[in-house]
Amino acid sequence: MLVPIRWLKEYVQTQLSPQEIARRLTLIGLEVEALTRHTPGLEGIVTARVERVEKHPNADKLTVCDVTDGTTSYKVVCGAPNVAPGLTVPLAKLGAILPGGVKIKRSKIRGVESEGMICSEYELKLSESREGIMHLGQDVPLNLPIDEVLGLADWVMEVNVTANRPDCLSIIGIARELACATGVELKLPEVVIKETSGDIRQGLGVDVRGVDGCPRYSARRVSGLVLGPSPAWMQRYLESAGVRPINNVVDITNFVMLEIGHPMHAFDARMIHGNQIVVRWARPAEKLTTLDGVVHTLQPTDLLIADPERPIALAGVMGGEQSGIADSTTEVVLEAAYFDPITVRRTAKRLRLHTESSHRFERGCDPEATLRALDRACQLLEEHAQGRVTGGVIDCYPTPFVPRTVTIRTTRVNQVLGTQLERFRMEWLLKGLGLKIRDVVEANLYYDADKMTVEVPSFRPDLSLEIDVIEEVARLFGYDKVPALPPVGASLPVREDPLHRLIRASRRCLAGLGFNEAISFPFTDRQAAGAVRLANPLKEEESHLRVTLLDTMVRNLVYNVSHQNTYLNLFELGRVFRGEPGASAYHQEYRLAMLLAGDRTGHWRQKTRPVDYYAMKGVLEALLTTLRIDWTAEALPPPNFLDGSFFHPGRGSRILVNGEPVGYFAELHPGMVARLKVPLPVVVAEIAMEQLQAAPAAAQDARPIAAYPKAERDLALLVRAEVTYAALKRAIDDAGGKLLEESRVFDVFSGGSIEVGQKS
Secondary structure (H helix, E strand, O other), X not given: OEEEHHHHOOOEOOOOOHHHHHHHHHHOOOEEEEEEEEOOOOOOEEEEEEEEEEEOOOOOOOEEEEEEOOOOEEEEEEOOOOOOOOOEEEEEOOOOEXXXXXXXXXXXXXXXXXXXXXXXXXXXXXXXXXXXXXXXXXXXXOOOEHHHXXXXXEEEEEEEOOOOOHHHOOHHHHHHHHHHHHOOOEOOOOOOOOEOOOOHHHOOEEEEOOOOOOOEEEEEEEEOOOOOOOOHHHHHHHHHOOOOOOOHHHHHHHHHHHHHOOOOEEEEHHHOHHHEXXXXXXXXXXXXXXXXXXXXXXXXXXXXXXXXXXXXXXXOOEEEOOOOOOOOOOOEEEEEEEOOHHHHHHHHHHHOOOOHHHHHHHHOOOHHHHHHHHHHHHHHHHHHOOOEEOOOOEEEOOOOOOOEEEEEEXXXXXXXXXXXXXXXXXXXXXXXXXXXXXXXXXXXXXXXXEEEEEEEOOOOOOOOOHHXXXXXXXXXXXXXXXXXXXXXXXXXXXXXXXXXXXXHHHHHHHHHOOOEEOOOOOEEOOOOXXXXXXXXXXXXXXXXXXXXXXXXXXXXXXXXXXXXXXXEEEEEEEEEEEEOOOOOOEEEEEEEEEEEEOEEOOOOOOOOEEOOHXXXXXXXXXXXXXXXXXXXXXXXXXXXXXXXXXXXXXXXXXXXXXXXXXXXXXXXXXHHHHHOOOOOOEEEEEEEHHHHXXXXXXXXXXXXXXXXXXOOOOOOOOEEOOOOHHHHHHHHHHHHHHHOOOOOOOOOOOOOOOOOOEEO
């Protein structure tokens, strides 16, 4: 939010410099991101002295003046009757641009060349007076910028207001914070209006049908308006705050919104058909043309301000084009309402209409500020647009606001902050924010000096808990004054979750084996069976939750290969999700996925070789041995574990623990690798961690070193071709019994002298 320092000082009388004001606000949590000097369009206009005045040779009402800025003299043609030698005046030099947008150029006026312009208060937008040029004091130095001489230059702060502080989206809200930070009294403008005879209810009706979207709707009527430019001081404030001045009526509604923080809207009373305002939900496919000239197609979730015939505004977002203020407008209906933040946010986001009004309503305006905003606008319309306020006010407020109360303990405040603040100091700090303090009296009429009840004002929706109020004490007391003390507390023993212990052990083991951990979002576009669709996906490519970690692992594979990373050893520990069609509950489980791709290097004297099924099997043996889990592997039966075409036929196995499958490992199918455009061999594995954690730990035997040397035997066995290594090893291990330490296949031979259908 842009906050002009000059405007701010109207409510907080402080002599602090703009830089010090910015520092004080930042220290209490309102971060000032920028502080810039703002001049109201008066660049190139300086103080100068009229040295000589001569009558224009070709015009009776013009004069030719010699004007100096102290260093250079200029010939200027002037038409003002009050120009005279010796006067100090504002001089717009060549190239200067006046507030109205007129650029000063070298020109001939009735045959005489003019090198600038002597300005009046009207031309500088300082007043409506057109009596003649502006006279400055005789003691004013020459060649000074006019905005500096007249005190028009201002500093503007850009304040980063967080979403939980809607009260600071106003000049008065920032002023309240500054008053608390400096100990200066906050002075609010006195609002007095003069109502005319008559009653607004006799000529205007309000029917609020969407009470859940509009808990409060207030309106006033002002007639006799004379449209024109708003006063110069108001235009300067609006421009400094980033709002373009339009006319006195529109500018006043914008001024009140920035001053108080409550958005308003002015309807041309002639455009409200039937003299009836209806607050209702939009009909399906209903259309509205907003003030920016765009036609919007509405939905039943959009709240409208309408008359009996048509919509005239999009509630809390933008007014309608047909009911806007025109040059012929003489009577307006002023609206100040409290709209539901969620309703406004939903409509503004869907229609991509982010306005100053929606920005405030989305964060939660003050429901108690509607009448104050109306009265302030009526006061300004009376003063600057000759408005006459019709008697009475319409205020539809079926469920009035009930202030929230929070009980805080002074001992708890000091305990949290590490301070020794006295109760009266806390009360003084909180009262400056508009909070009301009451003593706590127990049921036995005992006064508890440690407790006090804080009544939270309507403009602070962020305060609901004791710790919220403690934070207010901390920031107003000063974070820099809070002592740095070590935290005091007792550490209690916490039982470690076995699953988390297993996950940590797996992570340590795989990192020791040279793997890199991948951390991915659990979103995918693969609509596998049981995949859970997100209600509000960030993008269509991430519309479902993954049912397997392979979805994100393969995505990481493709990304790395596209960036010329040709050897990958990744693992990921994360959750997968699965649900049944129409079910309201979903199942999630923790899994471990591993991926090897490319060529791996063994011993320094060995050549690189591509990763394969056996490389992943070696990783699993190292991992599961470290985790003390006995396991076996058996071939993946067709169709494969997830998808018949996902894995290589014959190069994949299930991981069995106690005879139950807990995962798989396999090479990717060549067709899948080609479809992914990955010119590398790829092998993957996935394990369900909850099932692994439930498996009993393998026994750890402590045995003495053998007293006798080992005896190795080579066995050449002739078996059928379909006999697997696992079956052969199982038979040898069973036959070897306790004397057998290890068995492995080191050679397979077929063909030649071996009969067809057999292998050695």
